[in-house]
Amino acid sequence: MSEKRILIASLLKPINDTRMYEKLGLSLSKLKDTHVYVCGFKAPLPAASPGNLSFQPFFSFKRLSMGRVKAQLRFYRLLEEIKPDVLIACTHELLLPCYAYRRKHKVKLIYDVQENYALNLLKQNNYPPLLKQALALGVRSIEKWISPKIHHFLLAERSYADELLFLENRYTVLENKYKPSVSYTSPATPVMIKEKPLRLLYSGTIGEEYGIFEAIALAEKLFQVNNTTTFTIIGYCANKGTLHEIKQRIKEKGYIRLVGGDKLVPHEQIIEEINGSNVGLLPYQPNDSTFRCIPTKLYEYMAHALPILVQQNPLWHSIVKHHQAGISVDFNNIDEQDLTTTLRQTLFYTSSTPENIFWRTEEDKLLQVFHQMNQ
Template structure:
C-alpha cells in the first residue's frame, strides 16, 4: 500500500485530546504505510508520539469570537497543504470546508466522527436563550444534513445516536469512548474499600457545567462533612461558561475542603488520571437531561478502569453498568440521605469480581481499523 494520508480534525478539542489523539490517532497509526495528521486547538505537542503521527495546532481563538470563523479558513489551507486522502471530521463547523476540499480533489473520503448529538445538546441544555438555542440547533442539523450525502462513513461515540440522528443511512460504526489503558497505571488492590482514617477524597472531573452537576457535587461534599469531617472534594476540568466559572470560584473560595483545578483553562488528561488514582469516590451527579440520558459518560469508563467507587445519578442505563459491576451506587443527588449513604459506602466493598474487560478501548480499536481500512482501499 502506498502512503495514505489521514487527517483528523477538531475545531474545539486540543491536539492532545483523548479521543482525537490517544484513541483514534494512535490506533490509526498502526495501519501500515499510513501518515496520521492531527489538527486541533493549540496545545503542547506530546512527547513519545508514534513517528507516523504529525500535529497541527492551528486553532487558537476565543470560543465566541470572529477567530472561530477564520479558523475554518486556516483549516482549509491545511487541507490543501497536506492533501489527505481520508479526512475524519469531529466538529460540524469543519464539514463544509472539508466538502469544498473534496470537490477540488477527487477520490477523497470523508468520515464524520459524531462525538455528540450537537443539535439535541443545544435544544436540551440551557446555555442560550430559547429562540437562540433553537436557531443554533436548526443551523447545526442543517449543515449536517447538507453534508450527509458526501460523507462516506460515520463513527458514533454513543449507540443511542443510531436512533436519534436521521441522516446516517446505515453507514456507521460504533466507536465508543471506552478507556485506553495506560501502561503506567499504578497497581490496584481488589476489592476496594473506603479508607477508615485518611481524608475521604471525592472527585468531580471533566467538563465543569451545571448540567453535569457541579453544584450537586459541592452540596454532597458539604453534607458528607457533617458525618465525616475530613471529606475533601477536588473539581478538575474546564468550564466554558464564564458565568458558571465566576459563580463556582465565588462558592469555592470560603470552602477549604474544595479544591478547584483548571476552571478557566484546559487541564492535561494525565492530570485528571492522576487525580482519579488519588481519589476514593468518583462523582457523576448529572442532572436529568435529554442530551445525556442515553449516553455513557467517558469518565464512567475512566473511573471504573481505576477501580474508583462511583456515585452516579439515577438512570437505568448507568445503573446497570455501575451496580452490575460492583462499581458503586446509583442515587438521586437531589434527595440525599447522607448518613444512610455514608453508612452503606463505608461498610461495602467494590469491584469484587475485578474490573470488567468490556470497558476497555481494544474492542473499539478493532472496529475502527476495520472501517477505515475499508475506506482506504477505495482511494
C-alpha cells in the same frame, strides 16, 4: 505503495485530546504505509508519539469571536497543503470546509460524531431560547445536507444511531472506552473505603447540566458528617457565569479545591486525581441530551477501580450494578449519614476490573473500517 495521509481535525478540541489523539490518532497510526495528522486547538504536544503521526496545533482564538469563523478558512488552506486521502471531522463546525475540499479533491470524508450537537443546543441552557433553536436548526441542516457526501460515520454513543436519522447504514459505534497509558497497571480489587477519609472527585467537563452544583452540595453535607472529607473539581468550564458561581460557592472552603476551571487540564493530571481519590461523582442532572449517553469518566473510574456515586438513570445503574462499581443515588435527595454508612460498608469491584471497558475493543472496529475502505 504511496503513503496514505489521514487528517483528524477538531476546531475546539486540543491536539492532545483523549479521543482525537490517544484513541483515533494512535490507533490509526498502526496502519501500514500511513501518516496521521492531528489538527486541533493549541496545547502541549504529547511526548513519545509515533514517527508517522504529526501535529497541527492550528487553532487559537476566543470561543466567542470572529477568530472561530476565520479558523475554518485557515483550515481549508491546511487541507490544500496536506492533501489528505482520508479526512476525519471531529466536529460539525468543520463539515463545511471539509465538504468544500471534497468537491475539488478525491478524499474520503468521515464524520466522528462525538455529540448530538443539535440536541445539546436545544436541551442545554447555554444560549437564550430563540438563539439555541436557531443554532440547533443550523447545525442539523448542515449535517443533513452534507451527509450524502460522507463516506462513514463514527458514533461515540450507541444512542446516536437512533437519534440521527441521516446516518442510514454507514456508521460504526466507537464508544469512549478507556485507553490506558503505557504505565497503567490493573488496580487492586475488591475495594472497600472503610474508615478512610472520603476523597471526592468531579472530573471532566464542568457545567450546570453535569451536576457541578449538586456535587458541591453533597461535599458540603459529607464534610458536616466528617470534617476529614475533601473534594476535588478538575476540568474545564466554558461558561464564565457558571465558573464565577463555583468560585463564589467554594470560597473559604479549604476542603474543596478547583483545578483548571478557565483552562484545559492535561488528561494525565486527571488520571492522577482519579488515582488519588476514593469516590468518583457522576451527578449529571436529568436531561435529554445526556440521558442515553455513557459518560467517558464512567469508563475511566471503573478502569481505576474507583467507587462511583452516579445519578439515578437506568442505563448507568445497570452498568455500575453489573460491575459492583458504585451506587445510584438522587443527588437532589441524599441522606448524608446513610450514604456515608453505605459507602463504608460496601465492597466494590468484587469481580476485578471489567474487561469490556477498554478502548482495544473499539480500536479493532476502527481498524476494520479502514481495512474495508481500502478493499
